[in-house]
Amino acid sequence: MRLLMLGGTEFVGRAIAEEGLARGWDVTVFHRGRHEPPQGAGSLHGDRTAEGGLKALEDGEWDAVVDTWSGAPSAVRDTARLLEGRVARYVYISSRSVYRFPEPSGLGEEAEVVDGSPDDGEVDYAATKRGGELAALDVYGAGALLVRAGLILGPYENIGRLPWWLTRMARGGDVLAPGPRDAGLQYIDVRDLAIWTLDAVERALGGPYDLVSPPGHTTMRELLQTCIDVTGASANLVWTAPEKILEAGIEPWTDLPAWLPPGETYDMLHQGNVGKALSAGLRCRPVQETVADTWAWLQSIGGTAPQRPDRPVLGLAPEKENEVLGSR
Incomplete structure (x- = not known):
């Protein structure tokens, strides 16, 4: 598998990149150069907030991209459009914050979400993540996997x-x-998030999944x-x-x-319902x-x-x- 990791030098991105390398995947990390990528990963430099910041991604093909972006949704939109046709699947690490408060008891991924737009600039966190989801969905449709993480530790x-x-x-x-x-308490160990996410890539899963422990x-x-x-x-x-x-x-x-x-x-x-992710293989250490x-x-x-x-x-x-x- 050829994996493009957007980020990949800190916390969630790094854990996913390291899991990919541990599987023997060909991992390329696209980052700003502020931190060293995991040993064994390829490295491309760019800043998604800058003019021409995606130039390093104009060439190349990958089986999947994982995007942990939590800034302006328009950056997800621009990246997804650029990679369309050269990356088979788009994984967006989202958040359970996209659900409208208060989320009705017992509901999972079918609960109502906040408004958002893929064209948004900087907005509040919930709208940011929802806008990022919509950006991935607009370009990749069923080929977009939305990982709605809860509290992440590790x-x-x-x-x-x-x-x-x-x-x-x-x-x-x-x-x-x-x-x-x-x-x-419900939380997800960052390494369990990484394992489940790459398993989901291998199985070509799409759509939203709440990812947190029972x-x-x-x-x-x-x-x-x-x-x-x-x-x-x-x-x-x-x-x-x-x-x-x-x-x-x-x-x-x-x-x-x-x-x-x-x-x-x-x-x-x-107290969230995570039955869908558990049925799809989530295991929590x-x-x-x-x-x-x-x-x-x-x-x-x-x-x-x-x-x-x-x-x-x-x-x-x-x-x-x-x-x-x-x-x-």
Whole structure:
């Protein structure tokens, strides 16, 4: 298989490129040159936001392209049009954020989505991803695979969710642990996403698939305790009611990554129906493996995770944590 990876040097793109190489595929990475591509991959340079930035893709043929773009949908449109006739299948890594809020309980890919346009410039995240989907569909139709990922964790993470929790546990001491402690979490290990996506390419799957673990694959308690276990830290989880956390002005998802209090947002992000992907072969590794491998990767790069410049820095400030812990 000849795979063209748009991106391929960080997090999701890198995991997919490495999985392709592990399968013995011919992998070409199209990137801006800011980071080294995986060893063994071919390299093409370009910037999709610049005039003439796709010139390096004007020649060449591939069996599939995987696109992780989360900027203006018009960039997906232009790339898909350029590659039409030279790439058999277009895989767009989208997001479950494309569903209208709140997503009705029990629905999966048939739930109503937000409006979007392939001609859009910079818009909000949900409309951006929907516009990217439409751009791929407009050109490739049934040959477009839409991977609607949920919360993504694992090695190479440059968003700051699991790395923040690991780093916080490594500091030790009392840790503000957001309840309910047995609340189930849905996420996808980036390597499981990569495996499923390339399996889907081989099987010529098309259309939308929600890609995240089954509900309750892990819990908040198991995730945080595993972070303590793998770091070997002397951290003490101080479980705190959601109401107290919210009253303190702490923001779910950003100040305390991956955590949401009970309610419609929690139901939408951690209680999703993923039966379609499971029937299509999705397998999710244990949370212990995801956490341990992410910690090993963090240690291998000096303990500080990379940070995407277009995303906010996540995590609770120590002084705020101490304030809430002290008021118990």
